[in-house]
Amino acid sequence: xxxxxxxxxxxxxxxxxxxxxxxRVYETxxxxxxxxxxxxxxxxxxxxxxxxxxxxxxxxxxxxxxxNRAQILYRLAEMLEARxxxxxxxxxxxxxxxxxTSPEQEVRATIDRIVHFAGWADKxxxxxxxxxxxxxPHFNFTITEPMGTVGILAPEDAPLLALMTLILPAITTxxxxxxxxxxxxxxxxxLLGEMLATSDLPGGVVNLLTxxxxxxxxxxxxxxxxxxxxxxxxxxxxxxxxxGAAESVKRVILHDPKTDWFSSSHDSPYSLRDFTEAKxxxxxxxx
Amino acid sequence: xTAPALRRLLDEIGPVDATGIEERVAKFTxxxxxxxxxxxxxxxxxxxxxxxxxEGKDTPGKVASLCxxxxxxxxxxxxMVAAVCVYPSMVxxxxxxxxxxxxxxxxxxxxxxxxxxxxKTRLAEVRQAVADGADEIDMVINRGAFLxxxxxxxxxxxxxxxxxxxxxxxxxxxxxxxxETYDHIRAASFLAMRVLRPGDFIKTSTGKTSANATxxxxxxMIEAIRDFYLATGTEIAMKPAGGIRxxxxxxxxxxxxxxxxxxxxxNNARYRFGASSLLNDLLRQLETQRTGAYQAPYTxxxxxxxx
Numbered sequence: 001x002x003x004x005x006x007x008x009x010x011x012x013x014x015x016x017x018x019x020x021x022x023x024r025v026y027e028t029x030x031x032x033x034x035x036x037x038x039x040x041x042x043x044x045x046x047x048x049x050x051x052x053x054x055x056x057x058x059x060x061x062x063x064x065x066x067x068n069r070a071q072i073l074y075r076l077a078e079m080l081e082a083r084x085x086x087x088x089x090x091x092x093x094x095x096x097x098x099x100x101t102s103p104e105q106e107v108r109a110t111i112d113r114i115v116h117f118a119g120w121a122d123k124x125x126x127x128x129x130x131x132x133x134x135x136x137p138h139f140n141f142t143i144t145e146p147m148g149t150v151g152i153l154a155p156e157d158a159p160l161l162a163l164m165t166l167i168l169p170a171i172t173t174x175x176x177x178x179x180x181x182x183x184x185x186x187x188x189x190x191l192l193g194e195m196l197a198t199s200d201l202p203g204g205v206v207n208l209l210t211x212x213x214x215x216x217x218x219x220x221x222x223x224x225x226x227x228x229x230x231x232x233x234x235x236x237x238x239x240x241x242x243x244g245a246a247e248s249v250k251r252v253i254l255h256d257p258k259t260d261w262f263s264s265s266h267d268s269p270y271s272l273r274d275f276t277e278a279k280x281x282x283x284x285x286x287x
Numbered sequence: 288x289t290a291p292a293l294r295r296l297l298d299e300i301g302p303v304d305a306t307g308i309e310e311r312v313a314k315f316t317x318x319x320x321x322x323x324x325x326x327x328x329x330x331x332x333x334x335x336x337x338x339x340x341x342e343g344k345d346t347p348g349k350v351a352s353l354c355x356x357x358x359x360x361x362x363x364x365x366x367m368v369a370a371v372c373v374y375p376s377m378v379x380x381x382x383x384x385x386x387x388x389x390x391x392x393x394x395x396x397x398x399x400x401x402x403x404x405x406x407k408t409r410l411a412e413v414r415q416a417v418a419d420g421a422d423e424i425d426m427v428i429n430r431g432a433f434l435x436x437x438x439x440x441x442x443x444x445x446x447x448x449x450x451x452x453x454x455x456x457x458x459x460x461x462x463x464x465x466x467e468t469y470d471h472i473r474a475a476s477f478l479a480m481r482v483l484r485p486g487d488f489i490k491t492s493t494g495k496t497s498a499n500a501t502x503x504x505x506x507x508m509i510e511a512i513r514d515f516y517l518a519t520g521t522e523i524a525m526k527p528a529g530g531i532r533x534x535x536x537x538x539x540x541x542x543x544x545x546x547x548x549x550x551x552x553x554n555n556a557r558y559r560f561g562a563s564s565l566l567n568d569l570l571r572q573l574e575t576q577r578t579g580a581y582q583a584p585y586t587x588x589x590x591x592x593x594x
Contacts, residue, residue, distance in 0.1 A: 051581070055584075222581070223581045224582050224583040224586065225581065225582070225584070244580075247578075248580070
């Protein structure tokens, strides 16, 4: 008999694999009921550290050409494709009886969505930007800019697809992300971190945390450096997010918890607009 | 190889236990400072900052904005910093803004940061800075001479700069990164302290070399200050400079001071931080404590990096 070498699950923050600063963990179990892994139980200080890492990486990511961002997102799809069976097995371990789709379908849909948004990276500007008619001798046009650092609170179900569906529009438009993964099914996000690390995505652009949502939600809401928070939330959580966000004038993007994450409605380029600021320029033209 | 004169000095003052120092300072980073004591530490650190701009691109306008920042770091009841630290040519511009308002003017002089100019030139620079209104002079020692064992020469130069300072406080920069060992840092500290007046400073670094103030260097120097005080009764002040960018680091340095020199050194006449970006991080943490929400760095005015 060989001794099994089990993996220590770690969160992907700032391009490195970390434990929670608190040193705490929580147990997850296989669908058969046996012990699976000790997952980091992150704290508000981990959120703070992740925001620092994201802010540091954000400026460089925003400066990349859209074409380069597209290439890197496509590379992420390649990394996931190569380890698709491993990811499907991880999803299988945390499946619930209500799930109607197979783990393989979820991985497939995620890869498709990554490639879909990779395609949008150098095209959304043509859709969201505009040349505006004005009644004066000005050439007036609107372009989009990334918001900065964005918080993501992923739902409990579809632990890979939903998480990536929330992250993709934010990073495609040049933002950096601090995301809290599903509490009940965190392991796919641990694997995703390993794929992000080999995808040419600069460290710190996507930071993945695991742990109790109620411990970190107030920090996501009030942290002044987060410019937007995208989440699926209960009514109570939504209120807490909106009240906390008011002080820092933060954008809160709420998704219906009952949404079908496989739906092509999530492929809309208008989801990219949620994470951009519009800049309008008045350029004088000949007298 | 250590020069004979240096060896004799080391025999006299005792060597540094390098491993012991490293272990001691590692403990400082594990202290948990919360709530009221954290607020106290952060506010104290603000009052100890020598707000610094030492760049070739400094202009009178930039110094003016630095002075405004020094006088009023942020809205609310935030205290003033200890001093602004500028090049000699900027002293007269700083004087217009802060003279008589509680913020002192410190000026680096003596061919900062290398010190490689004739003594006559260096002394003239000091006299000019003092004449223009500098309250404090930061000088660099002659590291080359020190490492060659020309200790009397190093000490004589410090004495001459001290004379040139008149009433101005003198800060002697040892440039620890170029002294190579803790033993040398301790030796240089004693060399300087023996000719300083009470209230004069020894300072770690110029901030212009790759390695800057560390908890280890700081510890060697404050222990030298303690030993010198116990032997002679002369109170020498301390200024770590360069590389201290976060409030967390600043609190760790203050812990070192508290536990080595005691409360008597926990004020800005005895301890300073030479820093530029530290102030904003202190303000940020103070604001976090006040509001309960983590702050974004861009909500605090840039003093010297915004140009």
